[in-house]
Amino acid sequence: MTVTVKRPLVAVVDDDESVRESLPDLLRELGYSARAFSSAEEFLASDCIGETRCLILDIAMPGMTGPDLQQELTVRGQEIPIIFITAQADETVHLRSLEQGTVACLLKPFSDTALFEALNTAFRVS
């Protein structure tokens, strides 16, 4: 499959390797271009922040957490729609929903339909 430049870039930031492996493939199947990062710091250091149309972000990560990254991006003036993903149900309540560009919070494991809907919302917002 060839990735065209027209495909919008979705970045995945998760410390879990199986998510980093599987999610980009699904995103490509859904028609997006995808890149995966193992930490918030790695994403911030990358050259694709400006290009990223949507961020799929794990909440609990060692070092900088998902919400930490969200705050950092706001400070930098980067308004990227964010889909939070988490393996912990109680963490979703800590998020101030839809603030600072949060479009959805998906509880792992989530279905491809739920992801597709969240992405649609994200792109409508942007």
Place this chain on the structure above:
Amino acid sequence: MWVGLGIAEIGRTVGGLIRQGRPLPVVLSALCQLFDATAKGFSSSVLLLDRTGARVRSAAGSSLPASYIKQLEGRRVSWSETPSGATINAKKPVIVLDPVSVPLRKDQEAAPATAPGLRLHEASPIVSLTGEPLGIFAVYRRESNPDVIHCPSALIPKFTQVAGAAIERMRSDEALERSAALLERTQQLSSTCCFSWHVETDEISWSKELCRLFELDPSDVPVTLELIGARIHSEDLASFREMIERARSGVSDFEFEHRLRLPDNSVKYLRIVAHGTRNQEGQLEYIGAVQDVTHRRHTEEALARLRAELAQAARVTSLGVLTAAIAHEVSQPLAGIVTNASTCRRMLAIDPPDVEGARETTRRTIRDAERASEVIKRLRALFCKKGATSESLDLNEVTREVVALSVSELERNKVIVRTELAGELPPVQGDRVQLQQVILNLFLNASDAMSGVDDRPRQLLIRTERDEEDRVRLSVRDTGVGFEPQGVDRLFDAFYTTKSSGMGIGLSVSRSIIESHKGRLWATPNEGPGATFSFSIPCRPQDAMAGATGARSLGAIRMSAVTNAEERHGRSL
């Protein structure tokens, strides 16, 4: 006629009665009878003094009125006064035997004994070989027979001497009986019995109490090894025989624990401690004590059960704490599975299907499913309720598994986990689940101690290393609130807790687990903030075997004493 009566003759008569086992009053009465028959016109009596020598215990006499004898009993004897008419030296007794010849003093407590028609002729003290007052030999003249006034005085010392020997003999017999009775009673009270075993002849002498313990008839004499063997629990019989063989080979001491199976099928637990000595001919004899430890055993077993239940309660408590972490651990691979399967379906749905891509996502699906089931397996092992087992373990591996299970929970609490595991650790012997329970508990405690810390990094350093004396050590160092030095003793108390949630049984259970692995668990405050909890357990299997299984093995010879003895004798096993 009486002059010829010698001490040997009197001794023979009296001695015969003693040998027949006749009671002392009978013997003394016979002695008096012999005197009275020899010295016509005179009557004699023997007054026995009590142990203090101050009072008359009882009196014996053959031809004195019973009423007079009765009056003398319990009377006080004065040893210091020398009243008139008595031929008594400083250590000789004075007793008011006769109201006529011995006047009453003012301080005398009771009226003198009276015997109509009798006058005291002589009172001779009976003294033991060591000079102790034993009694008085008193001779009276019958007034009804005024013609005979010459007492056969030469006889009195002889009779006194024989009376003394008889009393002493009886007293030592009594003392022997008393100490035997005391020993038996002591054995009953302490549930301890004693025995001796002459190895060469296999002669065994047993206390009555030991017969009772083995439920053998005391008349089943002689007690033989076969008779004993018949009572030994079948599972302990082999080690019992082994112990006997070792003992025969001439170790100096041995210690043995085994069970008895009694005729009613009940089981007793016994502990034997024996000491071997050689007699002058060089023959080996063991003298030992047997203690019934059934009650103690049952208590220990109840305690072990209680401890296991407490450990289970502690596990369930940590299960609650870990619920979120467990959900996280399982959800991660599940997310991978769902995502991969979704991708796979889409890859197969397009035309032409992306078979290569589908194959790859299927491989990942399977891998993630296996990862999820690993988590479940670890959890099941950690929280299952089963008895302790003992196996050879790599402490690093045991630690890594707990880190894997708890790292997400720790990270959720913003704890930075660092591990420094020693390159090569010798294996330890123990129970995997129990040790993991302890490690997990230390992690969770450390995490709790740091939950309120915001002015410094919440760091958790997990380190394994070789410790001295063939031990391995695991330490968990945190940067939490630490503890007050005066609180260190209470840290390990059951139900002591500094947390609002939690039962406070974690550390107490952890310590008992580590102690059952022959190790120790302790806490030290850090130089900087926080505390370090460490445990150290032996890595040599033979040292850790006994306690780790919880229920100790039975029928096992405690070799320590035997080994020591053999070392002393310079023999090899």
